[in-house]
Amino acid sequence: ASRPRRRMVAVRAEAINPDIRKTEEKVVDSVLLPEISKPVTAYCRCWRSGTFPLCDGSHLKHNKATGDNVGPLLLKQK
């Protein structure tokens, strides 16, 4: 008798941060607003930036590779 085939089920409960500061229990960053001087500053929410916590545009590659639609948080002076 053959073994029953194992059904594959996609489990989506996965980590979203592959690499950033994995020795930290929780990666929290603080921005002191009086120190923000540029008109617009982009902060990463895709966990793929080489300049995390800042956005370096890496969300574009992630979105293209996965069909995702994530993007940064923009801090604006006005």
Place this chain on the structure above:
Amino acid sequence: ASRPRRRMVAVRAEAINPDIRKTEEKVVDSVLLPEISKPVTAYCRCWRSGTFPLCDGSHLKHNKATGDNVGPLLLKQK
């Protein structure tokens, strides 16, 4: 002859945003800094918040379920 066994390889190129504003090509949010009045405001980076773009603490459940270590961006007045 038996079929060769298929090797399973975990593919990590997956979307990290399961539900938020999926009709938008890219989810970008803007914060006007002069309108931030609270001493500390937490913005979500886990894509699990019920009050996105704000953090509602849902990163805790996500981290526990997946072993991840993500957390919010804190905007502080000082």
